[in-house]
């Protein structure tokens with residue numbers, strides 16, 4: 001019988017990162033039946049319910065195992081820092097239990113390699129513990145443009161003397177479309193724990209079943225993105241004014257755009273909508289509270305557009321389903337993604353923010369109509385269809401994505417056989 005190659009993977013306490021690395025592991029073991037992966041998840045308070053559902057949906061025959069590390073208490077983290085920093089601190093505080101867990105597992109089933117989320121890079125040090133000495137790899141799923149930026153940062157640092165946001169000329173990242181400094185990531189940070197539940201499933205799918213093909217705009221800002229109160233008002237009135245059908249995932253407003261990543265406020269988001277909005281838009285739209293089954297919505301034939309914060313998972317999901325976008329970046333590398341989608345790939349429209357950082361209702365109505373029924377829509381839809389086909393090709397058995405992953409698995413298996421030593425960094 002062929003020898004099993006054991007590898008370990010570590011993620012961070014954030015649903016979108018956990019879901020992404022799990023998908024990677026699933027695909028890897030699908031291509032290499034002799035590889036066995038143990039995913040190790042640092043935790044804040046308790047594991048995200050959406051991750052639990054995902055794990056429960058894995059086939060019992062899968063060779064992907066998981067372990068949740070002892071939780072870090074949210075109350076013990078500094079409360080006056082952004083959620084991204086809390087997540088990073090929780091990962092750091094989990095390192096002792098990660099080390100202990102890795103050593104314990106290694107003593108019975110030796111690992112050959114560790115794959116770490118970008119924001120769990122501290123784990124790479126653990127991989128180098130003398131008694132482990134694992135090959136170490138960073139799992140970096142964002143766009144090639146983001147990767148190119150990271151690799152180019154040292155040069156950029158020497159070229160640009162002011163703050164990037166104040167740099168007036170276009171910045172050239174190798175192999176990418178030029179970009180202005182204000183569209184670069186404001187800092188390299190991470191996001192969100194999972195939502196509390198998914199109560200909006202059946203209702204919204206039933207609602208979509210009753211709409212015309214391609215007629216509904218889906219509006220969502222990722223697993224924790226939030227708008228301020230003024231923007232919630234403008235969004236509501238802009239959607240109403242557009243006259244287009246919409247399905248809007250609403251969170252209670254906050255002045256911090258990533259306020260809900262460590263759990264939504266215990267308040268009713270609907271109470272923040274403009275007076276009479278829900279009654280007036282009864283036939284036009286559906287407002288969902290906090291969370292929605294996004295991939296189901298994007299794959300529904302009635303969904304014809306996605307107003308998105310351009311998180312990379314949302315972006316890829318939209319491309320794979322062939323849904324054109326309105327790009328509304330909030331933080332991290334999302335502005336870059338927005339430029340890529342609207343100016344590079346030309347599969348979306350980008351609304352204009354006023355000098356106070358607000359997109360006003362008329363602008364929203366204009367861009368929504370533009371995407372759903374405007375003159376440009378045919379070209380945009382044609383291009384997103386081409387991109388969808390290209391994504392499907394990459395995932396085919398002989399596609400580029402499948403081939404790359406297969407080669408990576410082969411490297412791991414070779415490590416096991418002792419033919420080569422690789423250091424993935």
Ligand code: UDP
Pocket residue numbers: 016017019191192220221222223224225249290291292293294295310311312313314315317
């Ligand atoms: N998501 C979802 N329902 C929601 C909001 C988000 O299922 O109501 C999922 C979405 O499908 C995607 C992930 O959460 O897989 C969000 O990841 P993304 O990278 O787009 O944004 P982030 O949450 O990291 O800001």
